[in-house]
Amino acid sequence: MKFVPPALLFALVFSTSSYAEASLAARRDKALEQIKSCLQRNDVSSRQCSSLNKNVETLVEVYEKGDKSVLPTLFQFTYLTDFYDDALLADPKGFLSALALLSKEGRQSVALGVAGGTFGLHSKKEFDVLRALLASVQESSSSEETAQQCLHALESNNASFFVDYFPPHTFTSRSATFQIHWYSRDMYALGEKPIWQTLANGETTYRLTLLSAFSGPRVITLSIMPNGTGSLTIKSLNNDRLVFLIDEQTSVSTERVIAFRALIDKAQYWRMPAEIPDRGMDGADWILEGLQSGTYHVAIRWCPDNHPHSEQEAAFAKAASMLFEFAGHKLK
Numbered sequence: 055m056k057f058v059p060p061a062l063l064f065a066l067v068f069s070t071s072s073y074a075e076a077s078l079a080a081r082r083d084k085a086l087e088q089i090k091s092c093l094q095r096n097d098v099s100s101r102q103c104s105s106l107n108k109n110v111e112t113l114v115e116v117y118e119k120g121d122k123s124v125l126p127t128l129f130q131f132t133y134l135t136d137f138y139d140d141a142l143l144a145d146p147k148g149f150l151s152a153l154a155l156l157s158k159e160g161r162q163s164v165a166l167g168v169a170g171g172t173f174g175l176h177s178k179k180e181f182d183v184l185r186a187l188l189a190s191v192q193e194s195s196s197s198e199e200t201a202q203q204c205l206h207a208l209e210s211n212n213a214s215f216f217v218d219y220f221p222p223h224t225f226t227s228r229s230a231t232f233q234i235h236w237y238s239r240d241m242y243a244l245g246e247k248p249i250w251q252t253l254a255n256g257e258t259t260y261r262l263t264l265l266s267a268f269s270g271p272r273v274i275t276l277s278i279m280p281n282g283t284g285s286l287t288i289k290s291l292n293n294d295r296l297v298f299l300i301d302e303q304t305s306v307s308t309e310r311v312i313a314f315r316a317l318i319d320k321a322q323y324w325r326m327p328a329e330i331p332d333r334g335m336d337g338a339d340w341i342l343e344g345l346q347s348g349t350y351h352v353a354i355r356w357c358p359d360n361h362p363h364s365e366q367e368a369a370f371a372k373a374a375s376m377l378f379e380f381a382g383h384k385l386k
Contacts, residue, residue, distance in 0.1 A: 082116045082124065085109035089127060110134070117141065125152045129160065132167040139168060139175075139184060142204075146187060150197035150204075161200060162296070165207035174235050175208075178215045184208055210295070213242035220352060221250050224328055233354075237263070237341060240271035243295040249343055250350040256280045259345040260318075262374050264385075266338035270295055274377045278315075282308040288381040306380050314380075317373035318344075321366045326353040340374055359385070 089110070092103040110131055113124040125141070128134060129152070142149045153161055168184070175181045185208055191201035209216070214234045219241055225233050241263060249259055258278040265271050270291035277285045284306030290299045318324075323344065337357040344351045358371035378385040 078116060078119065078121075081112050082121065085112040085116075086124070086127060089113075093130065122148055122152070125149070126155070129153065129156060129164050132163045133171065135167050135169075135171050138164065139180065142168060143183065143187065146191070147197065150191070150200045153204075154197055154200040161203055162207065162294075165204040166211065168204050169208045169211035173232070174212045174214075174239070181208070181212050181215045210243050211239055214238035217242060217248065218251075219246075219248045221350065224352060227329065227331075237265065237339075240265050240291075240295065241273070243291060244271055244273045244289050246273055249345050250352075252345060253348070258347075259343075260314075260377075261341075261343045262377050263341040263343075264338050265341070267336040269293060270299070272300075274381055276306065276311075276314070276377060276380070278311055282311055284311045284314075284380075286377065286380050288378075288383060300383070302381065304381060310376075310380055314373055314376055317369050317376065321369035321373060323353060323370065323373070324349075324351050326351075326366070326370065328352055329354055340371075342370070342374055 085108075088102060088105060092100065092106050092109075095102050097103065110128070113128055114134070114137055117124050117128065122145070125148075128137070138149075153164055156164065169175065175184075185205065188201045188205040188208065191198050195201070212235075213219075217238060219238050220234070227233075244263075246261070246263070249261060252259075257280070259275065260278075261273065261275045263271065263273045270293050272288070272290040274286065274288045279285070285303065286306050287303045289301050291297065292299055323342070324346075337360070339354055339356055340358055341352065341354050353370065355367065355370065358367055359375060375385045
């Protein structure tokens with residue numbers, strides 16, 4: 055074996071390392087330049103955007119090898135949910151400090167990415183780790199406000215991990231996990247709490263939650279008092295689920311309560327199955343929950359006002375629509 059002097063060996067290692075760093079830096083600069091050009095064009099079919107995914111992957115590689123300067127650019131690609139979570143866990147201070155420099159809207163977009171995007175996080179374990187980290191940021195920290203924004207998005211988007219809005223086995227279809235995630239997310243954003251575990255207090259409660267493909271979630275709750283009158287609250291959020299568009303309360307006369315209950319009886323609501331197979335691609339899910347004398351029931355229907363399958367289904371839709379009339383709002 056030929057002897058290599060230590061000084062020469064060190065020079066070779068240093069030279070190789072320097073070349074690798076220079077090569078990575080050159081790839082980084084090229085990726086940044088092409089990403090900037092693509093974003094300026096705002097046309098994914100353009101030549102400038104043909105290597106966008108590859109360039110983003112390059113910046114992720116660069117970041118993971120220690121170059122944190124590319125993080126602001128990566129914040130523009132909010133589908134990088136797994137990367138965001140890994141980066142936050144690996145360097146909480148650096149990640150939150152860089153995030154704090156974005157606009158409020160920009161921070162919210164990244165916070166939703168941290169929260170797993172449209173479908174939420176993969177597991178409760180992952181949720182618990184991220185939640186504990188964000189909650190541990192001290193009030194005295196310059197990153198506390200940003201951490202709280204991320205924490206709120208994390209909890210809202212993954213409410214099904216810590217709030218049980220429905221009894222076990224309510225949903226049995228192949229999309230059950232997605233339904234629970236979706237329904238829980240929007241009900242939590244509306245500030246709602248589970249009612250199926252509520253102790254009987256002499257009141258009867260009906261809660262209608264409308265989750266639309268084209269507008270923010272809405273909820274109406276009718277509480278019927280022992281004397282036959284009712285109290286009704288209505289709330290709705292904007293599409294981003296951040297701003298309340300409606301948050302009102304009104305009283306309901308005995309006559310109106312009787313009319314509502316007549317439709318509930320006609321619909322045979324308390325014997326309706328929780329779900330039926332009929333669903334469409336868009337439209338809205340209507341979730342009507344009832345709590346009476348300690349008995350809970352829920353029925354979910356897709357666009358029942360447009361697609362009733364029976365007199366009972368039509369009465370269900372009319373009863374639900376009547377709640378909007380009581381609140382003084384039209385059901386669009």
